[in-house]
Amino acid sequence: MxxxxxxxxxxxxxxxxxxxxxxxxxxxxxxxxxxxxxxxxxxxxxxxxxxxxxxxxxxxxTKERLALEVFARRLEPVNLDRIARLDALEAAADHRPLKLEQIIEALVRPAVESEGRGARDCDDMMRLISRCFQEPNTELKHFVEEKFAEVTRRFESAILRAVPGLPSGELFWRMHFLFGALHHGQEMWLRFDQLPRPTDRETVKPDREGFIQRVIAFTAAGLSSPIIVPS
Amino acid sequence: MxxxxxxxxxxxxxxxxxxxxxxxxxxxxxxxxxxxxxxxxxxxxxxxxxxxxxxxxxxxxTKERLALEVFARRLEPVNLDRIARLDALEAAADHRPLKLEQIIEALVRPAVESEGRGARDCDDMMRLISRCFQEPNTELKHFVEEKFAEVTRRFESAILRAVPGLPSGELFWRMHFLFGALHHGQEMWLRFDQLPRPTDRETVKPDREGFIQRVIAFTAAGLSSPIIVPS
DNA sequence: GATCAACTCGAACGAACGTATGAATTAATT
DNA sequence: AATTAATTCATACGTTCGTTCGAGTTGATC
CATH class of the missing domain: 1.10.10.60 (Homeodomain-like)
Structure with a gap:
């Protein structure tokens, strides 16, 4: 890494x-x-x-420049790690197609855990990444979106290879749904103890790995869902 | 309605x-x-x-009370409409099981369009709802979460009937992914013209109905995705 | 040690903030 | 029309904001 x-x-x-x-x-x-x-x-x-x-x-x-740097110092290593993981997967696969779940894991895992860092630091990273997507300030929005443009393109090309017949225009929207699910899920996972109490006894906070696997399952299914017929 | x-x-x-x-x-x-x-x-x-x-x-x-009222006047009718739609579906189904897509549509559509309102007003509604989930203020967070508690429970019970074998503890997390996908998708749909340019020519902004159908397809697949084996 | 560069500090600036208030105005009631 | 209630207005308050700045301190280089 x-x-x-x-x-x-x-x-x-x-x-x-x-x-x-x-x-x-x-x-x-x-x-x-x-x-x-x-x-x-x-x-x-x-x-x-x-x-x-x-x-x-x-x-x-300025305060705004400070915010840009705060965001960059978390987002940039995450996105570099994402690309490195996908590169490594492709190198190991030696031209055989990757499974969609592998690709999504390479996208999701770096945003949830970071090797060599403690749980507390990973939570901080998740919290900040989640907040990145919520800031109303236009400069920050554009900054974040630019930060994600390259990694998104890189993953889209891999996903298109893994999901035959998926039009790239459809994938554009599904990537947004994926990021929405991931980031909102992250926030809720971090805030689990402060949420309104679920009425059942079954609902527990999964550990970090459990969270990752749930995101992957949900979004892999969504990414490969049938294409709707009307334009 | x-x-x-x-x-x-x-x-x-x-x-x-x-x-x-x-x-x-x-x-x-x-x-x-x-x-x-x-x-x-x-x-x-x-x-x-x-x-x-x-x-x-x-x-x-106070400003905070103003904000609470601004949010309430959009959220409350949406959530009432959601429940009314689900009630109507169940009444029309006469004890036969509903399709998952129907249920999700009843959840999604009121947040995207509102009968008798113009496109501009619907966009305003979507924009405000999207923002509701992004506000850092703790009071507002709790307020929004309480607003959603009842409707979420109501839909969870319907979804559990529609997806046999789905544990309610799993559904808790999938509902958060669903809401994340919906709200982030809404924001991106509204801001399509300001996003970094996609490199292909295929990516277009679907109309409102196309957006709804894409959200339904993605989230229905995610909600019914296989249960992962490790806890 | 002297000089220059980098950094920290405390204070100030002008602007803006959300909240409060009493006078004036308008609306409702008798 | 007189009285009461509701509403609007203009102003003020105390506080806080982000930014600036020159003096002082520390660090690096010769």
Missing amino acids: ISSPIAASPPISIDHHARTRSAVLDAAEQLFSQHGVDGASIRQIVKLAGVNLGAINYHFG | ISSPIAASPPISIDHHARTRSAVLDAAEQLFSQHGVDGASIRQIVKLAGVNLGAINYHFG
Whole structure:
């Protein structure tokens, strides 16, 4: 697995210079995830980070740039990992077709767990990724969508090979349904204890692996569902 | 179809008293949908509504209460319509089992179109519903979740009858995937023209009916997908 | 150690925020 | 028409916001 992103700061830093910077990014991540970008003030962020208000301006310029960096440092490694996993699957398959479930797993797993990271850090990542898709700010929306354009194309071409007869125009919409299911499912999985109590006793929070498998099952079926006849 | 909600104000009002009130609600709906609750200020709202700043305090008390009312007046009729449609299906079926697609359609259609309303108003409704699920504010989250608790239970019991062997604990998670797919799909359908350009020529924006049918196909397949073996 | 670069700090700025309030106006009731 | 109730208005309040800035401190280089 590719361990470090190229463009965004790693969550763990060594030298003094980056200590303030990553403290701000960590604090911002926590607060943006919970309150949204508009709902989290930079005074909250610097207080949580234990740094001075001027640090934001010095290191990031504006709050919006800070948010972009917070999002990038989680999204970029996830998307790189996704592509690496798909590359590895294709290399191992040696021109034989991949199963759809394998492809979806390569897409889903990096957004849910990250090797070498603790459960808490993975939850933080999930929470932030889920929030990315909820931000109303137009710049952030476009930024996130651009971040996903390449990985989405890469996976679409693999999925089209795995699902014969699926038109690419149909897949476009199904990819959106897939991402919606994944991200909303992530948020609910993280917030399970705060949801209205289900009336039955059967409903439990699956572990991380169980969550992944449920997403894969649901979305694989959806991706390969019959094509509806009217245009 | 049930046309008026009980608890929330109708979008169209007759007497003078409600004119200011509904102007505020309409303006708030537009601005909350676009910018989120935190991103839309009440000065923006009163300016768009053409009323005075004090009107918010007089009619609604606080911004948060205004937001709750804005959300309620769209969510409540949708959910009532959902239940009414399911009731009508079950009455017409006369104890024969419903098809899963029918059930999902009863859930999805009211969130996408509303009889007697124009396309623009339906789009506004979709946009607001989509935003409901994205708001970070805890009060609003709980409010929305409570609004959905009853309708979700009602549909879950119908779906469990339509999909033999599906454990209710599994359905809990699949309902969240369904709602994620629906709401994210709605947002993307509305924003199709602003999305990164798909590289192919096949990808078009389906009409409203085409969107509904795509959601139904994807989610019906997902809801009835095989149960995974490990717990 | 001197110099330059990088960084942190505390304070300030101008603007904006949501909430509150009493006066004025309008509507409803008698 | 007089009285009461409801509503609107303009203003103010206290607070908070994101951004800026120059002084001071620390780090890097020679």
